[in-house]
Amino acid sequence: MNPFSDHPAGTIAALGEQKLLARIRRWLGSAAPASPAGMGDDCAVLPPRRARGRAAPPAALVTVDPVIYGEHFDAAVPPRAVGRKLLRRNLSDIAAMGGRPRAAVLALALDPRTRIDWLEAFYRGLAADARAFGVPLVGGDLATHRGGLVATLTLLGETTAPEGRALTRRGARVGDWIAVTGRLGGSLASGRHHSFTPRLDEGRWLARRPEAVALMDLSDGLAKDVHALTPAGARPLLFGELIPRHARVDLRGALTDGEDYELLLALRATPAQAQKLLAAWRRAFPRLPLTVIGQFAPAAASPSAHGALDLSALHGFEHFQ
Amino acid sequence: MNPFSDHPAGTIAALGEQKLLARIRRWLGSAAPASPAGMGDDCAVLPPRRARGRAAPPAALVTVDPVIYGEHFDAAVPPRAVGRKLLRRNLSDIAAMGGRPRAAVLALALDPRTRIDWLEAFYRGLAADARAFGVPLVGGDLATHRGGLVATLTLLGETTAPEGRALTRRGARVGDWIAVTGRLGGSLASGRHHSFTPRLDEGRWLARRPEAVALMDLSDGLAKDVHALTPAGARPLLFGELIPRHARVDLRGALTDGEDYELLLALRATPAQAQKLLAAWRRAFPRLPLTVIGQFAPAAASPSAHGALDLSALHGFEHFQ
Numbered sequence: 001m002n003p004f005s006d007h008p009a010g011t012i013a014a015l016g017e018q019k020l021l022a023r024i025r026r027w028l029g030s031a032a033p034a035s036p037a038g039m040g041d042d043c044a045v046l047p048p049r050r051a052r053g054r055a056a057p058p059a060a061l062v063t064v065d066p067v068i069y070g071e072h073f074d075a076a077v078p079p080r081a082v083g084r085k086l087l088r089r090n091l092s093d094i095a096a097m098g099g100r101p102r103a104a105v106l107a108l109a110l111d112p113r114t115r116i117d118w119l120e121a122f123y124r125g126l127a128a129d130a131r132a133f134g135v136p137l138v139g140g141d142l143a144t145h146r147g148g149l150v151a152t153l154t155l156l157g158e159t160t161a162p163e164g165r166a167l168t169r170r171g172a173r174v175g176d177w178i179a180v181t182g183r184l185g186g187s188l189a190s191g192r193h194h195s196f197t198p199r200l201d202e203g204r205w206l207a208r209r210p211e212a213v214a215l216m217d218l219s220d221g222l223a224k225d226v227h228a229l230t231p232a233g234a235r236p237l238l239f240g241e242l243i244p245r246h247a248r249v250d251l252r253g254a255l256t257d258g259e260d261y262e263l264l265l266a267l268r269a270t271p272a273q274a275q276k277l278l279a280a281w282r283r284a285f286p287r288l289p290l291t292v293i294g295q296f297a298p299a300a301a302s303p304s305a306h307g308a309l310d311l312s313a314l315h316g317f318e319h320f321q
Numbered sequence: 322m323n324p325f326s327d328h329p330a331g332t333i334a335a336l337g338e339q340k341l342l343a344r345i346r347r348w349l350g351s352a353a354p355a356s357p358a359g360m361g362d363d364c365a366v367l368p369p370r371r372a373r374g375r376a377a378p379p380a381a382l383v384t385v386d387p388v389i390y391g392e393h394f395d396a397a398v399p400p401r402a403v404g405r406k407l408l409r410r411n412l413s414d415i416a417a418m419g420g421r422p423r424a425a426v427l428a429l430a431l432d433p434r435t436r437i438d439w440l441e442a443f444y445r446g447l448a449a450d451a452r453a454f455g456v457p458l459v460g461g462d463l464a465t466h467r468g469g470l471v472a473t474l475t476l477l478g479e480t481t482a483p484e485g486r487a488l489t490r491r492g493a494r495v496g497d498w499i500a501v502t503g504r505l506g507g508s509l510a511s512g513r514h515h516s517f518t519p520r521l522d523e524g525r526w527l528a529r530r531p532e533a534v535a536l537m538d539l540s541d542g543l544a545k546d547v548h549a550l551t552p553a554g555a556r557p558l559l560f561g562e563l564i565p566r567h568a569r570v571d572l573r574g575a576l577t578d579g580e581d582y583e584l585l586l587a588l589r590a591t592p593a594q595a596q597k598l599l600a601a602w603r604r605a606f607p608r609l610p611l612t613v614i615g616q617f618a619p620a621a622a623s624p625s626a627h628g629a630l631d632l633s634a635l636h637g638f639e640h641f642q
Contacts, residue, residue: 001400002396003470004470027440027448028458032458037459038459039458044424044426046424060381064461068430069324070467071466075323075324105383105384106385107385107387109387115323115325116333119333119345119348123348126349127349127350136352137349137359137360138365139360140385141387142342145391145469147468148469154383154426320463
């Protein structure tokens with residue numbers, strides 16, 4: 001069977017990303033366990049083999065992300081930046097579980113016409129970051145791919161919080177505050193999308209705070225990604241004037257530009273507890289803001305009645321379009 | 322910088338696979354530890370965190386392999402077989418360390434024109450094998466790749482032998498016997514390359530035998546792959562009449578066809594010990610031969626003087642040509 005069709009009907013473009021993901025879950029059935037042990041979170045969590053009578057060892061974390069020529073980078077992006085971005089995208093997923101990276105493997109699918117000097121700069125950028133973040137590159141694969149260049153990095157990590165706690169996307173409930181690190185928007189226009197700092201220290205700090213109950217990183221834009229943190233029966237109320245934006249970015253950009261690689265979290269705290277946590281954050285990370293931008297309300301709540309944003313008209317990055 | 326060049330000089334095709342691998346090691350420098358903790362073996366081995374006074378827990382194994390449209394499969398290959406082959410290629414790498422698979426993550430780079438029914442059959446083939454081999458698919462990534470289809474699977478496993486022993490490619494020395502499981506050749510012509518059985522039970526059995534000192538799986542053809550098992554200062558003497566071949570395969574085919582996914586190993590044993598091991602093998606695996614096909618000799622040895630094959634004229638599969 002030819003994998004491709006020139007008739008749009010029956011292709012994944014016609015199906016769209018969300019429906020495709022639902023189909024894939026159905027096709028895999030029992031071969032794919034549910035999150036957090038399986039699909040649907042920033043990393044998969046492999047529970048440790050617990051030694052009787054001892055503190056739980058860390059759980060293993062696994063994540064995979066590619067960079068693809070023509071999609072994530074083009075000839076205008078320096079190859080060093082491509083290598084750095086590949087590692088940092090994956091580090092951001094480990095950060096989003098409150099984890100620590102451990103080792104990486106790289107699969108490269110390369111056209112035989114790939115320039116040696118391009119590849120050297122790519123590897124040197126990757127190696128510099130691998131050393132800076134303490135992530136050994138322990139293995140990989142090279143394969144021929146005529147007409148393409150796909151670099152796929154799998155990153156292994158481990159949890160750092162007591163009892164092997166991993167902060168997943170599924171911990172929020174109605175009443176929890178919604179907060180975000182840093183500032184949003186303009187990542188692609190500014191070039192930040194290949195020089196951002198994955199929030200590893202911040203994620204580990206949050207994983208040790210009982211008030212933090214759910215965590216993810218922002219890759220497709222806040223307006224789309226916040227739904228992944230929203231529990232069933234709830235609606236996120238986000239307040240536009242609270243959302244921290246980069247310079248020269250409007251509110252729509254902060255909501256939909258994508259590739260922010262900041263952390264989005266749910267906090268379960270009284271206002272006084274939240275103030276205390278924010279004060280502790282400022283002492284730990286004086287240069288990076290943590291900002292409460294909204295709250296999870298019952299699904300029946302009307303955003304406009306609360307002065308919150310109507311997210312239904314806003315979309316983040318959609319794959320396969 | 323454009324990653325591709327239309328002038329062959331300066332491209333990876335001009336450099337060739339072996340030189341490219343040597344360059345990559347240099348570019349990565351200290352970011353890439355040496356085998357078996359790093360590149361150069363069938364899997365990377367991540368040593369366990371040892372609890373004081375207790376038996377060593379298993380070491381973690383990691384391997385990654387893709388299947389790429391136009392390279393590893395085409396429109397003539399049923400998509401179910403593509404999904405199966407992707408998992409089995411990686412399982413064969415775990416088998417080649419004497420390990421047990423634990424979990425897999427899948428990164429798919431897909432053209433938006435990818436047919437839903439192709440993808441469904443691919444996933445169903447993958448899922449059926451994942452269940453059969455007890456490997457949960459715990460995560461993954463979907464990305465757009467206009468004009469291409471690359472499926473990259475990363476497989477995590479663990480060692481099974483006492484003291485976390487992993488059988489690597491680097492354990493042989495002069496005097497060791499060279500042995501192979503099954504029969505070789507004709508894998509692509511017969512279609513075996515997408516329905517082979519990874520030798521997981523056999524690899525685990527070998528990892529518990531002290532006579533087995535080095536192990537790998539055969540993917541690019543015996544004539545090429547045997548060099549990866551050959552220690553410095555040694556030369557493999559292979560005897561053509563001993564090499565087990567599939568029906569309708571000549572000696573050259575058995576040496577160079579590739580994609581056999583059988584195990585190649587080094588045995589350190591007296592002839593009597595080797596006979597005993599082969600007898601134990603026949604009891605454990607009555608339907609799969611284990612055959613001694615040669616011996617590692619000093620590098621100065623002349624193959625022809627020993628009646629052994631001249632491997633210098635034979636090449637296995639070369640990437641980027």
